[in-house]
């Protein structure tokens with residue numbers, strides 16, 4: 001379960017960034033290729049942040065779909081079902097991943113002082 005270690009890393013960053021201010025929500029972009037289960041991630045966040053200054057803050061996970069660029073037919077396609085890295089236009093395997101590998105902390109929401 002790598003969600004737990006991810007949350008520990010997120011915690012360190014958020015804790016440092018917040019610098020004692022009250023955080024209400026943390027927005028995170030997670031690419032589908034990260035194989036993260038959003039519900040597990042938010043659950044782990046409550047475990048990691050419990051009894052800390054970040055307790056009660058909400059982790060908001062925005063999943064980024066996988067898009068591929070095909071070198072054979074030059075199309076850009078979005079993967080919908082299985083994580084088979086094949087072009088959905090021509091089934092070509094000579095593709096590059098355009099999005100889907102993100103793990104980005106996009107924003108923090110702070111409580112009014």
Ligand SMILES: [Zn+2]
Nearest residue numbers: 070073087090
């Ligand atoms: Zn193609």
